[in-house]
Amino acid sequence: MALPWLTLAGTIWLQSINGTNSNFPAYSSQLKNLLSLSQLQLNNLAVASDAGKLFGWFSGLAAAHLPLWLVLVIGSILSLIGYGIQYLFLTNQISSLSYGHVFLLTVVAGNSICWINTVCYIVTIRNFPLDRQVAVGISTSYLGISAKIYTNLVDAFFPSSPEERAKAFLLLNSIVPLVVCICVAPMIRDISSGKSRRVEIEFVVIFVITIITGIYAVTTSFGSISQGLSPVIIVIGMGMLLLAPAVVPVAEKTMERLQNKCWIRREESVHDINVAEEVGGLEIEDRCKGGDPSVGENNIGVKLMVMMVEFWLYIFVYLFGATLGLVYLNNLGQIAESRGSSKTSSLVSLSSSFGFFGRLVPSLLAYIFSKNKCMPSTPTSIAAMMLPMSLAFFSLLSSSTLALFVSTAVIGFCTGAITSISVSTTTELFGPKNFSLNHNIVVANIPIGSFFFGDLAAFIYRQQSDAKNGKCMGMGCYQKTFIMWGSLCFFGSFLALILHSRTSKKINNCS
Template sequence: MQPPITTKPPATAEKSPAPEPPRFREMLMWWRRWTVLVAAIWIQASTGTNFDFSAYSSDLKSVLQISQSRLNYLAVASDLGKALGWSSGFALSYFPLSGVLFAAAAMGLVGYGVQWFVISNFITLPYFLVLVSCSLAGLSICWFNTVCFVLCIQHFTSSHSLALSLVVSFNGVSPALYNLVHESISPSSASSLYLLLNSLVPFFVSALALYPVTTKPSLDTSPSHGISRHDSHVFVSLNVLALITCFYLLFPISLSPPLHLLGAILLLVLPLSIPVLVFAFDYLLRDSCLGHQSSGYVIVDMDEPEILKGLASDLSSDRKRREEIEIVKIGDEHSLSLLIRRIEFWLYYLAYFCGGTIGLVYSNNLGQIAQSLGQSSSDAKTLVTVFSSFSFFGRLLSSAPDFTRKKFELTRTGWFTIALIPTPIAFFILASSPTCRMTIQTATAMIGLSSGFIFASAVSITSDLFGRNSVGVNQNILITNIPIGSFVYGYIASYLYESNTNSGTKSVVSDSVVCVGKECYLRTFLVWGCLSVFGLVSSFLLFVKTRSVYHRLDQNRF
């Protein structure tokens, strides 16, 4: 009789061998998931085209021979396109994600392309059609954002907040990148080049991102049991790289503009190699450590399915409870009818309206602010770069709640409140000393930092409070405050701007009246500062009302 063959498995189990290297196919699938995130980063880095409006707004005003109020309506029209951003959610119901991506690229191509033809005097269009082209360009930005949101949520279900914070942060780097391209092509070229870049670059980047975007999400893309640890290491590495990119673009470097631009492009391509390098480093480090020590911590990742099961059971029991008492709690999925009946939503809406939206309108007026203070167009470009760079840094900081959850018991809405504090301070600083160049740059940096954090954290807050599955529609409902705020704040600024032209502080440039002097925006800064204080109070009330929600989310998580 032959000996039994069941005597070896116990012996092999006692040896607890080191884990085998991941198979190439599994590793490739894991890497392809990260290429989706990198593609979303590229899309965001090329589609923050609304931030460079102030770089060419003065020339657009001169060519069209319009007043400051009518120029403000062009900025409002661009933001008004965002009010139709919900249409991208419906488009996803009928078209693939790649189709929505190229529809956004086509809208941007036409919207900014028409404006470039107008400002370059190739064609002459009535003012109304220029308004339509601005709206189409603004709508394209919302469609791009929706594509990136869906990619992050589909491919990073358990860490979508980290993915969203990282991806959205790169939207703030667009003006600095476009400024580098402008300087590399010809520093003395007309500002109309910005419109040409806004039209062509997103279309080109969309073509590059097509292959990763078509990658289908997989329920199990991990090459090993330690995937959650590897994911966290990759996210940390990508955030560090993003921070390096921020400082690289912010601080002047003794390089020619073409070399400076080449370095920025390399920093945007480098994230493709980060997942492979991090995984290889983690595997080699684990292999060099004692086997029983490293394997003892894998249990944390092995318990993750149990956590998900517990969360699923909690969700199912909550669903049954809601069916019994017909009440939807904050943190559950919210339809539009439920959303607009929530006091928390309106506090959130007001905080965003009086915080991030004011920062966006301020950035749109940077060209006129610099012009009114007698500064050159290069100074205006510097202010745009400062705003965008610190907005980028603020967007990176929006991931702080995810990295510091165990050290600081502060909810995401609490961080939101803290992020709003620099905005009123900056406006009051501008009102007190608007003529000092260093003061303007410092205040611009503070407003960019604050608004960048708000823009990036808003998606995760919307997901936390009103449901992850409804974030696409609910977030687009939230940002309807942008065109409203753009009109209200822009009208206040233009009205006070033009009222000062009657006091003798004016000049005429190409038949358009230009206000000159610190009084042009003095009262505007005071009004904006007071309104941002109101937004700060609203965000604090939101923080107080939602602490229990985040406590419940933390209990479900752990």
């Protein structure tokens, strides 16, 4: 069927523009100057974006009772309100807007991401029940290049002055999600295809397209490579690659029409009845053999989930892994500035591009290991990602520019991978039935960790800063922070192994 692949293409387009909070480091320094903010206030704005996830469970409830297209539109409207009013304020079209108002608007904008993510997760899990980790991993990988896409658009179509770039990011964050959601909403649906089947060639094509997109994003993130290319040319190239996944549903539909033309129509109604009975019998037989993956899986509700030891282990693993990585990326602008680097946009694009591959690799490995009927548990995979991530934090203690770029790439990759793996982990631990609510509860740790770790980093930054202008320059600004983050990340990998030992009997990935 072509429709499931059309929905997958739709979720890819949605995810590619849904990382509106990930481009915050690209304009955070300019926003700090425009609003005359302290480092602590700026960090709290980054926390506010993540704080929207505290209310992500609203999107889970809405998805259970409202049409998915309506949930999608609500999410895009929240983004329009959150970022749009801030843009009007910075362009002096709204005169009175306090810091508290900006904080609340950022919370609303951050919450919009949950609504769009929830729809994407539900659609891919339901439409590809036997390959859900692969499908979810492919679609969420595009969230990793979201910051890259927005940065390219700003470079191509807006002035280069820092103040105008900050306004441009807010304008795009408010308008682009609404436009894309309205265009994609008609194709986002739960396709009840009756008989589940594993797919082969279609995923291979999607993987090839996705890998080429990631390579393009990474290569155009390096100034030495992209200097000879016009920003408009880079945007056009990215646009063509983003449209490429539509080739699969178009090809599927073409093949269906060709097959229909080749079939010989038979007029006997008895034959039609026999065919219907035969197909129905095959569907029933397949489901009895385990074709329906929801059979036999635990479907745990929120009340029971929060009482489980595995849930709290999982929360702290996520907190010391993906959440720490997101806190680092949120502070990337100030970290680069303190080290005397003027390449913040390149660093944001680099982390975004490697985050793309980080989100993609788990789905690629899941596709490969599924051939052998055996794959490592998701907690083990998370532990494997947290070890190099902890080393990257420690390598940031070096003052070299190379260490900054390599560490940022590693942290972006590992953060993206853990985020992607966590979708499957939530489903495996607590079942797919209540996924939309359960996973939004899990990711609620992000704003908590962002507030705690981010404010602690801001406090250390302020201690080292110049009393006159509040800026801190030098390696000492984040030295203690990197040691703390690296140690916590290493400890988190140990917790992930404990989670694996407790769930290895419940989650059997080898058959």
